[in-house]
Amino acid sequence: MGVVVITGTGTDVGKTVVTAALVAGALGADRTPAVVKPVQTGVGPGQPGDVDDVRRLAGPVTVRELARYPDPLAPATAAARSGLAETRPAEIVAAVAELARHHDPVFIEGAGGLLVRFDSVGTTLADIAVALAAPVVIVARAGLGTLNETALTSEALRARALTCLGVVIGEWPAEPDLAARHNLVDLPAAAGAPLLGVLPAGSGALSTSDFVLRAPDWLHPDLGGRAIDPAAGLLTTVGDRR
Ligand SMILES: Nc1ncnc2c1ncn2[C@@H]1O[C@H](COP(=O)(O)OP(=O)(O)OP(=O)(O)O)[C@@H](O)[C@H]1O
Numbered sequence: 720m721g722v723v724v725i726t727g728t729g730t731d732v733g734k735t736v737v738t739a740a741l742v743a744g745a746l747g748a749d750r751t752p753a754v755v756k757p758v759q760t761g762v763g764p765g766q767p768g769d770v771d772d773v774r775r776l777a778g779p780v781t782v783r784e785l786a787r788y789p790d791p792l793a794p795a796t797a798a799a800r801s802g803l804a805e806t807r808p809a810e811i812v813a814a815v816a817e818l819a820r821h822h823d824p825v826f827i828e829g830a831g832g833l834l835v836r837f838d839s840v841g842t843t844l845a846d847i848a849v850a851l852a853a854p855v856v857i858v859a860r861a862g863l864g865t866l867n868e869t870a871l872t873s874e875a876l877r878a879r880a881l882t883c884l885g886v887v888i889g890e891w892p893a894e895p896d897l898a899a900r901h902n903l904v905d906l907p908a909a910a911g912a913p914l915l916g917v918l919p920a921g922s923g924a925l926s927t928s929d930f931v932l933r934a935p936d937w938l939h940p941d942l943g944g945r946a947i948d949p950a951a952g953l954l955t956t957v958g959d960r961r
């Protein structure tokens with residue numbers, strides 16, 4: 720699998736929970752995953768960041784957080800306000816390359832969506848993916864509005880000749896509305912890539928043992944899971960429109 724970039728259609732879409740599920744799948748398949756969060760914002764010193772959430776859900780796994788800025792903002796802005804040095808892309812690429820010597824896969828979780836700026840030069844997660852020639856997973860919302868957000872993200876990947884492995888829905892509601900149900904069918908078309916996972920709402924609050932046990936059922940084998948069609952059990956509810 721190598722290095723895989725986990726982006727999202729925005730912030731709070733479930734990238735961290737999805738990353739934890741990917742780690743659980745990889746550990747279950749006797750792989751040696753690691754997770755890099757190049758820049759963590761919105762978290763103060765000593766508070767748990769995204770990589771700590773990954774370990775809380777998926778269990779012990781090698782993680783690296785390269786920089787942290789407390790304001791809940793884009794990394795470039797949060798770095799500028801903090802007065803701390805911003806994080807250079809070469810530093811991120813080098814840290815990932817070093818981890819990839821002993822870990823497979825290495826997941827990189829961005830901050831917010833694909834084109835959020837990491838530094839004052841305008842470096843984005845897309846630039847990091849290009850530098851590492853890494854494929855990308857898009858984490859998307861379930862409901863109304865996700866088709867456009869996902870298509871925009873996918874188009875930005877294509878414009879950079881980046882490979883989109885597929886889309887994962889970060890939080891599938893217990894009672895999906897009409898838009899969410901149809902999005903199971905429409906998201907792959909919007910993305911030009913398959914739907915490779917659906918995480919149920921509440922999965923982020925599971926215990927480690929339950930999360931690890933269940934995670935493979937949310938993901939396609941291409942992402943280390945065992946669900947041939949992650950939407951299969953949910954698709955039966957789409958019938959009421961047609
Ligand atoms: N499947 C899920 N089950 C339960 N809670 C979820 C799920 N997906 C997301 N959440 C919750 O939604 C919020 C956002 O999730 P998450 O932190 O994974 O977003 P993110 O895309 O990683 O955001 P960021 O850009 O800050 O990294 C969190 O409060 C998380 O607990």
Ligand SMILES: C[C@H](N)[C@H](N)CCCCCC(=O)O
Binds near residue numbers: 730731790791792793
């Ligand atoms: C603070 C938040 N949870 C993320 N870490 C950063 C999200 C930046 C989003 C910027 C934007 O797209 O407007």
Ligand SMILES: [Mg+2]
Binds near residue numbers: 733734735736769
């Ligand atoms: Mg996150």
